[in-house]
Amino acid sequence: MAEPANGGPNLTAALFPTDGAAAADWLAARDARLRLLAAGLFALMTLSLTQIWTTLTAGLIALALAAAAGLSPRMLGGRLLALEGFMLILLLTLPFTVPGEPLLSLGPLTASRDGAAQALLILLKANGIVITLLALAGSLEPVVFGHALARLGLPEKLVHLLLFTVRQIHLLHQEYQRMDQAMRVRAFRPRSDRHTWNSYGWLIGMLLVRSLARARRIMGAMRCRGFHGRLYLLDRPTWNRGDTWSAAALGVMVTALTTADRLC
Amino acid sequence: MAHIPDGVLSAPVLITGAIASAGLLTLALRRLDYDHLPAAAALSAAFFVSSLISVPVGPSSVHLLLNGLMGLLLGWTALPALFVALVLQAVFFGYGGFAVLGVNTLNMALPALLCALALRPLLRRERQRPEARPVFRIGAAAGAAGVLLTALMLALSLGLSGQAFIPAAQVLVITYVPLALVEALITGTVLRFLQRVEPDLLPGPRALEVEALP
Numbered sequence: 001m002a003e004p005a006n007g008g009p010n011l012t013a014a015l016f017p018t019d020g021a022a023a024a025d026w027l028a029a030r031d032a033r034l035r036l037l038a039a040g041l042f043a044l045m046t047l048s049l050t051q052i053w054t055t056l057t058a059g060l061i062a063l064a065l066a067a068a069a070g071l072s073p074r075m076l077g078g079r080l081l082a083l084e085g086f087m088l089i090l091l092l093t094l095p096f097t098v099p100g101e102p103l104l105s106l107g108p109l110t111a112s113r114d115g116a117a118q119a120l121l122i123l124l125k126a127n128g129i130v131i132t133l134l135a136l137a138g139s140l141e142p143v144v145f146g147h148a149l150a151r152l153g154l155p156e157k158l159v160h161l162l163l164f165t166v167r168q169i170h171l172l173h174q175e176y177q178r179m180d181q182a183m184r185v186r187a188f189r190p191r192s193d194r195h196t197w198n199s200y201g202w203l204i205g206m207l208l209v210r211s212l213a214r215a216r217r218i219m220g221a222m223r224c225r226g227f228h229g230r231l232y233l234l235d236r237p238t239w240n241r242g243d244t245w246s247a248a249a250l251g252v253m254v255t256a257l258t259t260a261d262r263l264c
Numbered sequence: 265m266a267h268i269p270d271g272v273l274s275a276p277v278l279i280t281g282a283i284a285s286a287g288l289l290t291l292a293l294r295r296l297d298y299d300h301l302p303a304a305a306a307l308s309a310a311f312f313v314s315s316l317i318s319v320p321v322g323p324s325s326v327h328l329l330l331n332g333l334m335g336l337l338l339g340w341t342a343l344p345a346l347f348v349a350l351v352l353q354a355v356f357f358g359y360g361g362f363a364v365l366g367v368n369t370l371n372m373a374l375p376a377l378l379c380a381l382a383l384r385p386l387l388r389r390e391r392q393r394p395e396a397r398p399v400f401r402i403g404a405a406a407g408a409a410g411v412l413l414t415a416l417m418l419a420l421s422l423g424l425s426g427q428a429f430i431p432a433a434q435v436l437v438i439t440y441v442p443l444a445l446v447e448a449l450i451t452g453t454v455l456r457f458l459q460r461v462e463p464d465l466l467p468g469p470r471a472l473e474v475e476a477l478p
Contacts, residue, residue, distance in 0.1 A: 015356055043270060043362035079358035083269050089432050090272065097428040115428070125271030130358045137355045145355065157293050157301070162348045164305030165312070169352075172306070172313045192320040197446055201453025204314045204330075208337070208454070209462045211306035218302040229298050 015142055015166060023139055024068040031243045032140055032148035038250050039136040043129045045254045052117065054261040055124040061253070062131035069135040076131065083130055087123055094119040142166040147235040160231050164218075168211065175210055179203055266329055266414055267353065267368055270361025274425040281367030281421070285347070288373065292343040300341075307338060308345035312352070319446060326443045332410025333403070333451045335376030336383055337465060342376040343369075367421050375413035379406040384467045391459055391466045399459045400452040407451030408444045415440035 022028070027035075042062070049055045066076055095103065100114030137145060143163060150159040183199065190196050273281075296304060311330050318325040334342040347369045353359040360368050383402050390398040419433035458465045 015352070040362055047271060047363055082357065082359050086267070086269055086436075089435050090429070093432040093435065094428055097431055118428070122269075122271045126269035126361065129270040129361050129363075130354075133355055133362060134358050138358070142352075142356070155290075155293055157296065157298070158289070158344055158348070160298070160301055161296075161305055161308070161344055162351065164301060165308045165345075165348050166352065168306045168309030169312050172309045173316075176313050176317075190320050192322050194449070196320060197449045198453050200317060200319055201450045202457050203317075204310075204328075204450065205454045205457030205461065207310045207314055208307060208458065208465060211310035212303065212462060212465055215303040215306035218306070219299075222302070227298075231298055231301070 015170065023070045026242070026246075027065075027068045029240075029242055030246055031237060031239050032144045033151050033237060034239075034243050034247060035136045035140065036145075036148050036152060038247075039132050041250065041254060042132045042136075045258060046125050046128050046132075048258060049125070049261045050121075051261050051264065052121060052124070054257055054264075055121055055128065058257060059124050059128040059131070062128045062135065065135040066131050069139040071135060071139065076134065079134060080127055080130060083126060087126060090122060091119045094122075144235075147233055148237070150233050151235075151237050156231075156233065159233070168214065171214065172207060172211055176203075176207060179206060266372060266418065267350070267360035268364050268371075268418065268421065270364050272425065272429070273364060273367060273421055277421050277425050278363050278367060281364070281370050283366070285343075285366040285369040285373065288343055288377075289347060289369075292340045295340050296344065304338065304341045304345060308334075308348060311345065312349050315349075319450070321442050321446050326446060328447055328450060329372065329411055329414060329443070330447075330451075331372045331376040331414060332379045332406035332408070332447070333454060335379035335410065336387060336403070336406050336455070336467075338376075339380045339384060339467070340377070342380065343373045346373045346376065371414050371417040371421065374417060375410045378413065379409055382409075387455075388467045391463055391468050396456050396459070400456045403452035403455030404448040406455075408448035410451075411440055411444040411447050415444075 042058075046055065046058045049058060095111035095115035096109050098112050098115030098118055100112035103111045103113045103116055105111070140148070143166070146159050146163045146166070149162070150156055180203075183203070188199060190200075311334055315328050315330055318327055331342065331346060334345060338345055347365075350360060350365060350368050350372070354361060354365060383406050387399070387402050390402060415437045419437050422429040422433040422436070455466070
């Protein structure tokens with residue numbers, strides 16, 4: 001089906017990846033819980049770094065993980081772009097608001113070396129962490145991701161909400177595409193005017209109405225299958241020796257980088 | 265741009281955000297039972313898909329936050345719904361980060377809860393009447409309040425993290441004003457639409473699935 005002109009053309013690709021290279025064997029074989037723990041630990045470690053070069057190293061490791069996970073550079077670039085709007089505002093203001101040795105002057109404003117360094121550090125950290133999240137957690141199937149979260153101690157009710165939501169997002173996005181197509185067939189062109197905003201209001205309203213209808217059907221189907229107020233998670237996580245080795249390697253990497261960051 | 269990336273905020277802000285949103289999340293989950301999970305999930309999914317629509321505003325375009333509307337329709341359940349959306353966006357789309365998840369949740373969910381507390385009782389009263397205007401106004405108020413309060417919370421999280429972020433925070437708040445206007449109009453329209461087409465989605469005596477979401 002052709003992608004619509006408007007509204008997250010990469011949605012299905014992000015939640016249900018089909019394109020791109022497969023993940024490297026050693027990464028694909030890892031326990032999902034380990035991958036989530038590693039992503040979290042890596043994020044906390046990156047946050048604690050204070051030197052440009054250690055942060056840069058962490059970023060390179062993140063890129064290596066992304067390559068191992070089979071994320072294409074194009075897709076990765078597109079995802080990271082989402083981050084940079086916020087970053088741009090920070091990067092442009094920080095050098096001028098942090099006091100320190102002057103780097104360059106623009107009229108009354110002076111950019112400081114410290115400010116520029118701090119901005120660069122934030123840029124490296126934010127991107128490094130997002131890349132690891134996408135590589136280690138984002139490349140999992142959403143269902144596997146949800147189960148791993150539950151096994152790591154997230155409340156089961158929350159995980160069930162997540163699993164249901166992921167499934168419904170897929171279906172409602174198709175619903176949205178149909179309605180979007182129907183609007184465009186009737187010569188609807190989004191513009192910055194009241195008509196467009198009203199039409200989108202009705203579109204969102206219709207999406208909500210259809211989602212409620214869906215929910216009623218799901219509830220009915222669940223009752224038919226003997227639902228009695230509780231849902232179950234059916235996966236059987238298995239931890240193998242490769243996971244232990246990977247966890248050890250991760251520990252060594254985190255220790256080495258944080259120590260190097262303190263000492264140098 | 266309601267998602268703050270990792271690496272920006274200071275540790276005390278991150279920890280406060282994480283603890284506060286974990287606490288609120290626990291409270292909200294206690295109020296949500298398995299019977300209403302499908303309805304909550306379907307509505308969250310509808311909000312998730314709606315927030316992907318890029319709405320033209322002037323020369324640029326924006327994505328709706330919809331937290332005001334979520335507060336109105338879902339009440340407490342808006343909290344886990346927003347958390348799930350933020351987790352999915354961080355992990356599968358690269359918006360936001362890991363350690364900031366708590367702060368980002370709080371920034372979106374607290375305004376939603378405030379809208380629910382302040383406006384749901386009003387909506388319960390007005391939805392029975394045939395006039396369109398009051399319902400539209402309640403929606404517009406929720407839309408604008410959701411966006412503006414989120415912008416303020418965002419600025420607050422930046423400002424509390426360091427003096428150097430204050431100019432950036434001011435710029436951010438200004439960029440939210442056009443969004444607040446459009447979101448007010450659209451949220452009003454959505455509520456008015458629901459009043460005519462599916463009043464069971466609005467809080468009130470006859471609302472089946474959703475009303476029982478407290």
